[in-house]
Amino acid sequence: MMKKKPVRKRATSKKNPLKSKxxxxxxxxxxxxxxxxxxxxxxxxxxxxxxxxxDKVLSDKEEKRLTDVRNxxxxxxxxxxxxxxxxxEYQGKINWDEVHWVENNFRLQFVFIRATVGxxxxxxxxxxxxxxxxxKLICGAYHYYRPNENSLEQANNFIxxxxxxxxxxxxxxxxxxxxxxxSIDSLKVGLKRWLEKIDAHYQVKPIIYTNEKFYEAFxxxxxxxxxxxxxxxxxxxxxxxxxxxxxxxxxxxxxSGIDGNVDVNIYNGTTKxxxxxxLN
Numbered sequence: 001m002m003k004k005k006p007v008r009k010r011a012t013s014k015k016n017p018l019k020s021k022x023x024x025x026x027x028x029x030x031x032x033x034x035x036x037x038x039x040x041x042x043x044x045x046x047x048x049x050x051x052x053x054x055d056k057v058l059s060d061k062e063e064k065r066l067t068d069v070r071n072x073x074x075x076x077x078x079x080x081x082x083x084x085x086x087x088x089e090y091q092g093k094i095n096w097d098e099v100h101w102v103e104n105n106f107r108l109q110f111v112f113i114r115a116t117v118g119x120x121x122x123x124x125x126x127x128x129x130x131x132x133x134x135x136k137l138i139c140g141a142y143h144y145y146r147p148n149e150n151s152l153e154q155a156n157n158f159i160x161x162x163x164x165x166x167x168x169x170x171x172x173x174x175x176x177x178x179x180x181x182x183s184i185d186s187l188k189v190g191l192k193r194w195l196e197k198i199d200a201h202y203q204v205k206p207i208i209y210t211n212e213k214f215y216e217a218f219x220x221x222x223x224x225x226x227x228x229x230x231x232x233x234x235x236x237x238x239x240x241x242x243x244x245x246x247x248x249x250x251x252x253x254x255x256s257g258i259d260g261n262v263d264v265n266i267y268n269g270t271t272k273x274x275x276x277x278x279l280n
Contacts, residue, residue, distance in 0.1 A: 056178040074238050078266050085108060085264055087262065087263075088113070113130055113140070117146065119153035122157075142171070143200070144171035145177075147175075152193055152194070164202055172207045174210075240252055
C-alpha cells in the first residue's frame with residue numbers, strides 16, 4: 001500500500017501590523033487636518049456661537065446648526081453691504097415690530113414679499129406683510145412664475161394686486177421651475193412677455209430671481225439686459241459674484257419677529273446704493 005504524500009499548506013498572506021498602523025495614523029491625521037481647516041475657516045462664526053462674543057443673544061430652545069456658523073461668516077464678510085430677507089405666507093404671521101436683525105447681529109435694510117403666484121393666486125399674507133414691512137424696511141414684491149400657465153395672465157395678476165410707489169424696489173419675477181408641457185424656448189418667450197408687460201406698466205425693468213443653475217444654463221446670456229437675484233446655498237461658497245445684484249445665500253437663518261427659518265439676501269452694494277435702485 002502506497003503512502004500519500006503530505007499535502008503542503010499554501011502560505012497565507014499575513015497583514016503587516018506596522019503597515020496597518022501607519023495607514024490608520026495617516027487616515028486619522030488627514031481627518032484631524034480637515035476638521036482643523038474647517039474650524040479655522042469658520043473660526044469667527046464658531047467663536048460667536050460658542051459664546052466668545054459679548055453681544056450673543058440666543059434662545060435656549062433654539063438648536064443651532066452648522067449653517068448658522070456659515071450665515072454669520074458670510075454676513076460678517078459683507079458688513080458694508082445691505083442685508084435683507086424675503087418672505088411669503090409660509091412664514092405665517094410675522095411680528096413686524098420685532099423684525100430688526102438677522103442672527104441677532106446684522107441689521108435688516110430691505111425685504112422682498114411674495115405677492116402673487118401664477119395667473120390667479122394671491123399670497124395669503126401679502127397685504128398684511130406689505131403693510132407691516134413698509135413701516136421700517138425698503139420693500140419689493142415678487143411673483144412666483146408657473147411655467148405651464150399663460151404669461152400675460154400671470155402679469156395681469158401681479159399688476160392687479162401690487163401697487164408700487166416711490167421708494168419701493170423694482171418688481172421681481174421668480175422662476176425656479178421647469179415646464180412640463182413646453183420647451184425651454186417656449187418658456188423663454190413666456191418669461192419675456194411677462195417682463196415686458198411689467199416693464200411697460202411700472203416703467204421700470206424687473207429683476208429676475210432664480211437659482212444659479214438656471215442662471216448659468218439658460219438665462220444668463222439671453223436675459224443679459226436684466227439684473228439677477230441668485231439663490232446659491234452652497235456651504236463652502238462665500239463669494240458674492242459681481243454679476244449678481246442680490247445673493248440669497250441661505251434659507252435657514254434666524255430673524256427676530258419671525259418663527260422658523262428665513263431666506264436671507266445680500267445686496268451687491270451699500271444701503272445708500274440700494275436707495276438709488278428704488279423707484280423714483
